[in-house]
Amino acid sequence: MSCGDDLDRTTDGSGAIKEMSFAEIRELDAGHYWTDDDGATYPYRGQGIQAPTLEELFQRYPDMRMNIEIKQETPSMVRPFCTLIHDYNMQDKLLVATFHQATVEEFREVCPDVITSMVEPEIQLFFGLNVAYLGALFQAPGTAFQVPLTSSLPVIGEVDVITERFVRVAHSHNIQVHAWTINDLVEMERLIGLGVDGIITDRPDLLLEVTR
Numbered sequence: 001m002s003c004g005d006d007l008d009r010t011t012d013g014s015g016a017i018k019e020m021s022f023a024e025i026r027e028l029d030a031g032h033y034w035t036d037d038d039g040a041t042y043p044y045r046g047q048g049i050q051a052p053t054l055e056e057l058f059q060r061y062p063d064m065r066m067n068i069e070i071k072q073e074t075p076s077m078v079r080p081f082c083t084l085i086h087d088y089n090m091q092d093k094l095l096v097a098t099f100h101q102a103t104v105e106e107f108r109e110v111c112p113d114v115i116t117s118m119v120e121p122e123i124q125l126f127f128g129l130n131v132a133y134l135g136a137l138f139q140a141p142g143t144a145f146q147v148p149l150t151s152s153l154p155v156i157g158e159v160d161v162i163t164e165r166f167v168r169v170a171h172s173h174n175i176q177v178h179a180w181t182i183n184d185l186v187e188m189e190r191l192i193g194l195g196v197d198g199i200i201t202d203r204p205d206l207l208l209e210v211t212r
Contacts, residue, residue, distance in 0.1 A: 082111035
């Protein structure tokens with residue numbers, strides 16, 4: 001079970017999300033584990049913060065750009081998700097991500113007017129071509145690479161993913177590079193210097209400090 005599948009990481013509940021009704025999830029304290037001082041304090045506990053629906057987010061923030069990850073592979077939620085996007089005219093404000101190849105392929109077919117990031121096999125193909133100085137041959141099925149700083153490859157071992165050339169060649173294809181999950185101020189500064197287009201972080205306060 002990944003960290004996106006259960007309630008333990010962010011709420012005062014526990015167990016698999018898929019085994020609970022939304023009404024049960026709504027009763028939990030969604031601000032229970034948020035901290036910006038490594039657990040010394042939890043300022044949002046007991047403040048009545050609940051897990052919102054996506055529809056509520058679209059209603060509350062109709063002009064905000066959002067990066068939304070589809071965590072669930074089966075049963076598919078692609079079609080109702082696409083319908084909701086169009087109901088609120090959010091198709092030009094979203095970047096949709098997922099780790100599942102079948103899910104991203106289905107989403108691109110059902111919702112072709114909404115951009116997506118790329119999944120691991122697509123990123124690996126670009127990475128391999130780029131290492132071989134054949135990056136110009138890559139045909140991009142998505143708009144962004146959302147990648148960690150390093151990755152472990154068979155035989156080779158740990159390699160740096162986000163390098164100056166990775167970013168430069170990605171940009172030559174009009175592909176954005178988003179780094180995850182970066183919670184260190186110095187690392188944020190280094191990545192911005194490399195020209196990344198986005199940083200996914202648990203510490204937006206630090207990122208705001210850097211970008212200011």
